[in-house]
Amino acid sequence: MIRLPLEMKTKKYWKETAEAYLYLLPAFVILGMFSFYPVVKSIYMSFFDWSLLREAQYFIGLENYERILNDSVFRTAITNTLRYVIGYVPISISLGLIVAVLLNSKIRFRGPLRVAYFLPWVTSSVAISMVWRWIYNQHYGLLNMMLSGLANVVNTIVEFVTFGHFAEVWQFANPNWLMEPKWTIINIVIISVWQSMGYNMIIFLAGLQNIPHELYEAAQVDGASPWQSFWKITLPLISPTTFFISIISIIGAFKLFTEIYVLYTGRPGPVNSGMTIVYYVYRNAFERYRMGYASAAAYILFAIIFIFTLIQMRASKSRVHYGS
Amino acid sequence: MLAEHQMWQYRLRKTLTRGLLYGVLIAGAALMMLPFIWMITSSIKAPDEMTLRTLQWLPKVPQWQNYKIAWEAAPFDIYFKNSFLIAITVMFIEVIFSSLAAYAFAKFRFFGKNVLFLLFLGTMMIPGEVMLIPNYITMVNFGWVDTYYALIVPWTISVFSIFLLRQFFLSIPHELFEAAVLDGCGKFEYLIKVMLPLSKPALVTVMLFKFIGSWNSFLWVLIMTNTPAMRTIPVGLTYFVSDVGSYYNYLMAASTFAMAPILILFLLLQKQFIQGIARTGLKG
Numbered sequence: 001m002i003r004l005p006l007e008m009k010t011k012k013y014w015k016e017t018a019e020a021y022l023y024l025l026p027a028f029v030i031l032g033m034f035s036f037y038p039v040v041k042s043i044y045m046s047f048f049d050w051s052l053l054r055e056a057q058y059f060i061g062l063e064n065y066e067r068i069l070n071d072s073v074f075r076t077a078i079t080n081t082l083r084y085v086i087g088y089v090p091i092s093i094s095l096g097l098i099v100a101v102l103l104n105s106k107i108r109f110r111g112p113l114r115v116a117y118f119l120p121w122v123t124s125s126v127a128i129s130m131v132w133r134w135i136y137n138q139h140y141g142l143l144n145m146m147l148s149g150l151a152n153v154v155n156t157i158v159e160f161v162t163f164g165h166f167a168e169v170w171q172f173a174n175p176n177w178l179m180e181p182k183w184t185i186i187n188i189v190i191i192s193v194w195q196s197m198g199y200n201m202i203i204f205l206a207g208l209q210n211i212p213h214e215l216y217e218a219a220q221v222d223g224a225s226p227w228q229s230f231w232k233i234t235l236p237l238i239s240p241t242t243f244f245i246s247i248i249s250i251i252g253a254f255k256l257f258t259e260i261y262v263l264y265t266g267r268p269g270p271v272n273s274g275m276t277i278v279y280y281v282y283r284n285a286f287e288r289y290r291m292g293y294a295s296a297a298a299y300i301l302f303a304i305i306f307i308f309t310l311i312q313m314r315a316s317k318s319r320v321h322y323g324s
Numbered sequence: 325m326l327a328e329h330q331m332w333q334y335r336l337r338k339t340l341t342r343g344l345l346y347g348v349l350i351a352g353a354a355l356m357m358l359p360f361i362w363m364i365t366s367s368i369k370a371p372d373e374m375t376l377r378t379l380q381w382l383p384k385v386p387q388w389q390n391y392k393i394a395w396e397a398a399p400f401d402i403y404f405k406n407s408f409l410i411a412i413t414v415m416f417i418e419v420i421f422s423s424l425a426a427y428a429f430a431k432f433r434f435f436g437k438n439v440l441f442l443l444f445l446g447t448m449m450i451p452g453e454v455m456l457i458p459n460y461i462t463m464v465n466f467g468w469v470d471t472y473y474a475l476i477v478p479w480t481i482s483v484f485s486i487f488l489l490r491q492f493f494l495s496i497p498h499e500l501f502e503a504a505v506l507d508g509c510g511k512f513e514y515l516i517k518v519m520l521p522l523s524k525p526a527l528v529t530v531m532l533f534k535f536i537g538s539w540n541s542f543l544w545v546l547i548m549t550n551t552p553a554m555r556t557i558p559v560g561l562t563y564f565v566s567d568v569g570s571y572y573n574y575l576m577a578a579s580t581f582a583m584a585p586i587l588i589l590f591l592l593l594q595k596q597f598i599q600g601i602a603r604t605g606l607k608g
Contacts, residue, residue, distance in 0.1 A: 013433065019511070020434035027425035027444075030481040035447045038458035045458065052461075102349055115594060116353035119360070122590045122597075124540040126558035127579040130565065131363045134572045142362045145379040194356065199601065206602030255451055258542045265565055278453050285457050286547050298454045305451060 042295040050292030057292070064296035074297065076272050077280040078304075080185055084276070085253040087189040093245055095193065096200025101234065103201070104208045114205075118198035125195070129262035132191050136177040136263075148172045178263070181273035188259050188274070196252075200245050207241035208234070239320045247312060254305050257282060277301045367391070367576035374573050387573070394577040397568060399552050403560035408585075410475050410556060411538040415531050417480040422530060423523075425481070426489035427515050431501060444483045460547060474548045475556070479538060485530040488603070492526035493519060529600030532593065539586055557582045 021028075046065070049058045068074050099117055103110055120128065135142045151172035159167050177183045211234065219229045257278040260268060268275040268283070277297065285294035361381075366374065368386040394400075428434070429441055459478060468474040496519065504514050520527065545559045555563070561582055568574050590597055 014435075016432055017434035020428040020432035020437075023424045023428035023432070024440070026421040027481050027486065030421070030478070031444065031447065031483070033462065034459055034478040035450075035455060036443075038455035038462070039447075039450055041458035041461075042454055052464075099349070099352065102345060105345065107345065107349070111594075113349055113353050114598070115591075116356050118598070119587070119590070120356060122536060122586050123583050124542075124558050124586070126540075126542055126561050127582040128359070130561065130575055130579045131359050134366060134576060135359060135362060137572070139377065140375055140572075142358070142379075145377075149379060194359070198356070202598055202601045251451070255453060261542075262562060262565075266562070281453055281456070282543070285460070291457050291461065295454075295457050298451075298457065302451055302454050306449070309449070 042298060045292045046296035046299055048292040050290070050295070052289040052291055060292075064293045065300070068293070068297050068300060073272060073275060074277075074280055077275045077277050080274065081254060081256060081276045083185045084188060084192075084256055085250060087185065088192045088253050089246060089249045091189070092193045092196050092249060093200055093242065095197045096245070097204050097238070097242070099197070100201045100204035100208055101230065104205060114202070117201055120195045120197075121199045123195070125258045126262050128195065129191065129259050132187070133178070133263055136187060138174060138176040138179070141177075143177065144174055148174065179270055181270045184260075184264075184269040184273035187263065188256065191259055191263075192253075192256075196249070200249070203245055204238065204241055207238050211237045239316075243312070243316045243320045247309060250308055250312070251305055254278075254301065254308075277304075363576045363579055366573055367580050369573050371571070371573065390573050390577045391581065394564075394568075394574040395581070397574065398560060398564045398578075400557075400560065400578070400581070402553060403555055403557045406472075406475075406554065407539055407556040410472065411535050413472075413476050414479045414538045415534045417476070418482060418485060418534050419527060419531050421481050422485040422489055423515070423520065423527070425486045426493055427519065429486070429490045430493035431511070444486060448483050448487075456543070456547075463548060469548060470550045470554050472554070475545060475554070478544075479534075479541075482534070485534070488530060489523065489526055492523050496522055525596070525599065526603070528593075528596045529603060532589075532597060532600060535589070536586060 047059060047061055049060045049063075051057070103114060103117075107113075138144060151170040154170050155168055158169050175183065177187055215233050215237075216229055219233060224232070255278050256276045260274040260276060260279055261282075264270075264274055268279045278301065281294045281297045281301065284290045284297060365381055365383065367390055368388060369383040369390075370385070370387050373380065373383050429437065463469050463474045466473070468477075500518065501514060504518060505511075509517070539556075540558060541556075542558045545556050546562075549555050549559060552560070552563070561578060564578055565575065
């Protein structure tokens with residue numbers, strides 16, 4: 001290696017710096033205008049009574065935050081969003097892992113099966129929510145028809161087995177999925193799990209393929225059952241993947257909006273049962289033009305996501321196994 | 325004798341577990357496909373077949389004209405043209421811009437490199453909803469509301485793509501770079517002639533993700549467009565619902581052709597898709 005005089009080295013360094021910034025220029029301009037600037041601008045706006053409908057805007061300090069935190073609709077939005085996160089994330093991750101483990105064994109039709117599980121992920125949430133709207137239809141939808149069919153079969157079997165002592169054990173009530181508030185979040189959880197499970201499965205499959213096969217063979221020689229191998233080998237060694245997927249899923253889940261908007265044709269469900277944080281932001285910004293207020297709500301969303309991610313990072317430190 | 329008996333037991337157990345495995349996997353896959361099947365069969369049903377109280381999968385006579393009726397009930401030709409135009413433009417500009425930025429981060433030594441890289445990555449932590457409102461106001465000020473600019477320009481860069489490409493560029497041996505520079509190859513020339521051709525899988529991943537993301541994007545298009553002339557498929561579809569109301573056979577026909585391009589793209593490029601996702605998971 002030739003030692004360059006310090007002066008030449010710095011000259012070269014600064015030349016390279018200039019060149020590098022030229023390559024970064026497009027990224028800088030776009031990110032600067034549409035990411036860095038708006039992040040700062042929306043903090044600023046959140047301290048204002050900022051309406052799109054007038055010229056002058058008024059500084060009001062923390063009043064927006066105060067009003068949002070005291071708004072019962074916002075509290076509903078937080079509760080609904082949390083219910084969705086708690087319902088959707090664990091189900092979607094565990095189903096993804098189960099299917100991945102099953103598909104990871106030596107079986108035929110692995111390719112087509114993988115495609116079948118993954119297909120929902122590529123479809124547009126709008127088009128697919130439309131399909132689910134039809135599935136959830138009370139009278140002519142697929143769900144109620146299949147459930148009432150299933151109820152008949154179960155009832156017949158139970159009646160037969162108990163010599164008619166128990167008739168009609170399952171009284172099918174034909175629920176009106178889209179009109180009863182108690183189903184709203186569950187409806188969305190079902191759609192989301194169906195749509196995203198395949199994505200988790202693909203990432204888990206990639207992770208599973210990194211686990212050395214000898215480990216399972218050694219365990220088998222030592223007399224471990226497949227069930228034990230799963231808990232003692234697969235689960236610990238797959239934990240970095242699980243961690244990655246859970247962070248991605250939780251962040252995504254907090255931003256629930258499109259499915260609600262489409263499933264309930266531009267309304268946040270019956271009696272606000274589908275009001276989520278992002279829906280709250282959308283409503284205040286683009287239906288009521290209260291931009292400052294909505295910015296504050298968006299920042300509260302950011303804070304919540306940030307806290308959740310931090311908690312997860314903390315919790316994962318002791319539990320995620322990164323190997324050597 | 326005992327050994328033979330044990331062998332037989334072992335085989336039986338193995339066959340049973342296999343059977344169970346296939347049973348569960350195939351039943352699950354069928355359940356996953358059900359909404360698609362229901363969508364397609366509903367889309368070719370006659371109106372009276374849509375209001376049956378009992379489950380009937382197939383129509384007596386397939387009503388293919390439902391597709392024509394749905395297509396003509398709204399300006400879907402415009403929506404499709406817009407969706408394609410925007411997705412393809414965004415995809416190409418983005419892959420160019422991201423490659424340039426990723427190349428700088430991977431192969432240059434420059435002032436502020438680490439700080440900048442962290443700053444870029446930091447934007448991935450912030451939910452897009454935080455930026456939505458100021459960006460909307462920017463668009464109003466630029467006079468870009470209801471134009472292609474609003475639907476294209478903000479999406480021409482993605483930190484995620486920069487990150488993915490940088491990781492890939494770093495995996496290409498540095499000796500290659502040094503050798504090329506010694507041979508008098510310029511840095512830009514190296515990017516075009518060596519780096520990009522070697523990075524095809526990563527480039528395909530980035531482009532696929534961008535195309536799908538753009539095709540399926542909803543909220544931004546919803547707030548940025550006022551007229552049918554600018555709407556894309558997903559937004560057009562939501563307006564179509566308010567027009568046709570509960571004629572679900574037409575709605576299902578429209579949903580089918582709205583999904584078709586992405587489904588076809590996926591079935592053609594399955595392998596790249598699945599490898600791409602696996603890659604994002606491992607490197608993320």
